[in-house]
Amino acid sequence: MTYTISELIDIDELRSLCELFTRMTGFVTAILDMEGNILIATGWQDICTRFHRATPASAARCRESDVYLAGKLLQGETYTLYACRNGLVDVAVPIVVAGMQVGKLYSGQFLFAPPDTDFFRRQGAEFGFDEASYLEALARVPVVSEERVRLVMEFLCRLAEMIGRMGLASKNARQASLVVENSPVTLFRWKAAAGWPVEFVSENVVQFGYAPEELLSGNVSFASLIHPADLERVVAEVGGNGEDVSDTLSQEYRLVTKSGEVRWVDDRTTVERDGEGRITHYQGIAMDITERRHAADELAMEKERLAVTLRSIGDGVITADMEGRVILLNKVAEELTGWKQEEARGKAFDEVFRIIDERTRQQRSSPVAHVLKNGSGSELAHNTVLVARDGRERLIADSVAPIRDRESRLVGVVLVFRDITEKKRIEQELFNAHRLESIGVLAGGIAHDFNNLLTAILGNISLAKMLVSEGDRMFRNLDEAEKASLRAKGLTQQLLTFSRGGAPVRRTLSLAAIIRESAAFTLSGSGTTCRFILPEDLWPVEADEGQISQVINNLVLNADQAMPGGGEVEISCANVVIDAKSQLPLPAGAHVRIAVSDRGQGIPQEAITRIFDPYFTTKRNGTGLGLATVYSIIRNHDGHIAATSRQGGGSTFTIHLPALVEGEVPVAPEETVVDSGRGTVLVMDDEESIREIAGEMLSYLGYDATVACDGAEAVELYRQARERGQPFSVVLMDLTIPGGMGGREAITRLRQMDESVLAVVSSGYSTDPIMADYRAYGFSGVIIKPYRVAELKSVLDQLLAS
Template sequence: MQKLPDGENTEKKSPHGFGTGAFPSCYPELQERLRELEETKASLAVANRELYESRELLNSIIESIPTPIFFKNSAGAYENCNRAFSDFLGIPKERIIGATVHDIAPPELAEIYHRADLELMAERGTQVYEAKVRYADGLLHEVIFYKSVILQNGGTLRGLVGVMLDITDRIRAEDALRESERQLRVIFETSQAGIIIVGADGTITFANRKMAEMFGCPFEELVGSRYHDRLHSAEREVGDCRMRRLIAGEIDHVATERHYLRADGSDFWGYLSGKRLENPDGSLHALVGIIADVTELKEAQRALEQEKELLAVTLRSIGDGVISVDTAGRVVLLNAVAEQLCGWKQEEAAGRPLSEVFPIINEKSRESLVNPVDEVLRTGRVVELANHTVLIGRDGTERVIADSAAPICDRSGAILGVVLVFRDMTEKKEAEEELFRARKLESLGVLAGGIAHDFNNMLTGILGNISLARMIVTSDHEAHPLLERAQKASERARDLTQQLLTFSRGGAPVKKVTSLAQLIRESASFALRGSNVRCTFSISDDLWLVDADVGQFSQVINNLVLNADQAMPDGGVVAITAENVDRTAEAGRKVRISFEDTGVGIPEKYLPRIFDPYFSTKQQGSGLGLATVYSIVRNHDGVIRVDSQPGRGTLFVVELPAVEKSTPSEKPAPAGRTPDAGRILVMDDDDFILDMVEVALKLLGYEAVTCRDGVEAVRLYRQELEKGAPFAAVIMDLTIPGGMGGKEAVAKVRELAPAAKVIVSSGYSSDPIMARYADYGFSGAVSKPYNVEQLGRALREVLGTAGE
């Protein structure tokens, strides 16, 4: 027979297994607790619904982001990805899900990705690295991976999330950065309640079967045990205090979360709704509690907060602007990037029409464009903006943007709003234009360099023979002025080939630390000789030094001043300014030179093309002047900008990196004593040049021995060396098509005679070997085309240093 709390004994049982007189006074309280349980269930349903809507919003955003995003589980299999990831692989999403990187990537790349994943999951942090990825177009692209591990509750590894940023083209890659997002993973079930009665001494006197299931022990074991022992150790002090207050009557009920232990040592969270069960006289009969297992609810609430925080962090962190609007087209949310690009803060933009916060126009027609939200709401599909779309910020700033809009749908598929994702493409567009110009220059440079090389070979023979003829013909001979004019014409042709070489791949500058102040004055004044245009100078007294090729940069000044002179046919002034510009630590110190005229100006439609080779609006222009300027400035790690308005003049600005040296470097002049006559070995594949050089050397007092390639030159040098009659000097052509050229031949000659005097000659007058000939074993250099005087000077400089 069971003893009831009020001391009465009975054996009569209710249909539920309890005595009929057991709970007549506590039944209403149990009903109340059950009602509270139903409210808890309703709260869980609301939480689940909010969680679903948050997940759908984030999924919509992820799907509309054009950056590839993927999720992997801890085994390395793909769990999910967005449309951009599927598109770049060229593999349907359903084939990606469940696959590993070894299934979709080439073996050599797959192993790299797999090792990186293992390293990341071992360290459980974040990972940023570059790798090669083969896109659907079959080409390998350089990609930055941003990856982070995903942890479950309790800190166990769930997997990883990755974001891929294509950086194959660097001006495409300038704006922008993509933050990773995590997939929502929340599944909650409805909890059930347990019923428990605790005596004044803290002993459990009654529990239903569900309560025993929740504690993970047999019903018989639960009844008679202490409630205190079922509490988690961290909860016991607080739980005991509340119980004492209930027993003492200081409070009559309690509603709180409690941390409980199961019999197997595991734990769970329960929502406890407890109340005093009193006797008719008001004395304590027992404590009645209803405990609902809210572990899943608590995890759902925690996950919901984490997902909300994740969404907020993601929206703040991604490099794209994100705007969400409701079905009325009014702004609901802006992330930090959108605030910056649009010029509106979240609190200012909320509730305003999208057209007010996000006004867009066509870049070319300047006409207003309809925001894509209406089309998304009408069709329910993702919509992308057309090319040449410009966003006008709140402050009037214009930015070229790329944009896509996607619907936000609820569980039933009803559209709740639209999310707009866009990025600033202004710098990228400018970079693409700059890259296109550079590639066009590079392509033309290859052709121009080859033409200039062959042309210089021909000019060498022409100039050499003209100079020989002038040495033979007396000054009063009727042919002398004709030869002089022919030489000047040939020298003009030589100047043209030099301009071709300047922006060809052989146009490496011969740099030295120098001050531009005097060079600017001398070159500008020389360019305006006989002109009705004059220069004014404003040059800082403490102008910083630069590392520059004096000859090439003199050409820059000459071409820009001549360009200004031609723009002012009725005369005028070219204002030249040179000043120091102290930028940030990243940009470094610069020297800025400005050339400003008051001429006719350049029409806006021509500005993008003025640096293109062979583009000219002048009838007599070659189209090489500004192209040469651009190439020289670029080869000096500098930049050039232009600003012009028709009828008001043009401003060119050149900026070069400054150097830290305090004084210009000077190259010591070589000794110049007259050498004794001797034999000179000449190696060149052009018979015309060999014939001319042989005659020229004879007139200069030397004996010439000629050959056509490096192999023969080395053989002849060894042969004469073994005879004890070495050559006084060797002149080698740098490039021999199909044979050994000067670069390889000089090394072999140096092996035979380390002190050999070898002069390098090339039609690529700005080849790096010509610029730094000593680094390659040569004693001197003579650029084609050259005449007899230049050839003699080169020999004197080399042979005049003998014995030093």
């Protein structure tokens, strides 16, 4: 009768044994039927699977070895060995049942002596293998003796033959053939009686400390081997003699060895019944899985530690399998993507982690696909935006890396990413601040020179107007020229405010009145209305009233222009306390928050980061200084301003200014009318044109004027006047004198000479804090260039009235 190997052998059982055999001995196995079909293959070396059989030229040598060994077996050889041209040894034996060959058992991929590294290095180069990987695979090839190979192959051959023969007899015979000397499992057969007396046990029960005779003698029952803590559970699962008990049982429990050591076993038990269906015996295969259980416990602990770590870190983590499907998301990843792990698991990675280019708005390619294709890690390109499930967008930075097993095989991908939206915003603000600071120095210098020119121009115009009647055509021309000069003054004032020279002249004030007046003035004659949300208990601030008014004017004007068809501007204020955890670049403490909102079309995304840049404008006739000035004013007040906008949804500018929780707004002093024209005023300035126009203004106001070109001359003139008994009523001094003594040093010397000196500091630009806090430096008043006759009169009147 003719048999096939598949009919005689339980392929699955034999495969399990071959896998165990490979793990114990290191020998690879392959069982083929007579048609050459591979039925079982275990433990093949990487050097063959990844290199020799993966390249056509070297694979041809492998086939040559296969053909040679198969031919020898057909010729009746019982043991055939062949040194493959690729440098390894292959071996084959026939599987014979009842005198007939039913299959072939191959092994090999080993060496009889340490490898000739130079040979393999040359061979690797010949076939184009990566040398390092190839030699690494070579290092894992076992070196064995020929005698051991012969014995192992004889053993495997007899094992297969035995299984085949017993398969001809009965199922029980095939099961019994599994009992081999070196089997990693122990076979038991015990009676379904009290204590479960053992009737059969395999020889390798010695691994539990007992000789087979001890168990077969009846002195040691199977139940006595089971750990007391597990015995009740095992008995319950076996279920006595009940008919509802399955014929096959699988359990994991602990056995106690003769020495008292506790070992975990995996017990696969078959139930035997009599003709009436009652259980009479149990037949089990117990495999020691202690190391596996320990490893599983360690793995469980490691997984718990990993879970705790993933929950604790501040970055988002997503892992994906080899098909690019999501396996895991940590809590941060859930928050940033909007996907719960239960919902995301199994979905395509790109569906959960959708990224676009911030500038082009085009979808970016999957970083996971890149890793799966190339096997190497990478980082996302700059300006990558994560689009969450609910549509929210965040700038992110990430790194993606392959996940490899112990054999360095790619098994998945891990992506770690973080939200850098706020970080980028702060970085951009710092960059803008540094850039504005540099440009501000230049702007301040230009404004200084321009203000000196404007002082002469505006002063002369204001004087000329006073000498011409209002109905005269010349008066109208002068009036227009004065208006143009005032517009130029406003422009230089914005430059000054934008530069470091625009230090605010602070005093305690309430913002509510300033906001209402400034907004109303700006919207006068406009189709836009303003809605105010101003609490009565709004904290006061220390600020420059004129500069804060300028901020409100600029923001309300922008809001009005954003709604050309009219609309509503909302201005709201609130008292807020910023804590140390705030992401605002401000010190902790009390602040007043001002928000100016419009309902226009919004600011384009590409422009939002540049709106505070000087000279950047989206308006046809804009100067690009409005928001730059606002930014500079708020910065110089130790505050913060930020803009948010949504296309088609309007814009909001939010300002934070330091507040005085306990401060009180001082009551404005009553104005006192003083007759002008009393005494002599000393004018010190390095610009001749300014000295001349100041002298003419003073003369027009009824004062005598004496001029000096620098501080040293002014001090000497002041000393001489005192000695003559004709002291100056007021000294008007420029703060900055290039190459000479300026107002700061001059006032010190004057006060040493006369503590009651009345001095007015005048400047168009200075980085010095004197302009903001002039009294602390000995001055009695301040006037900012350029100025008109009326402004000069007002300063002198106030000083002389006091």
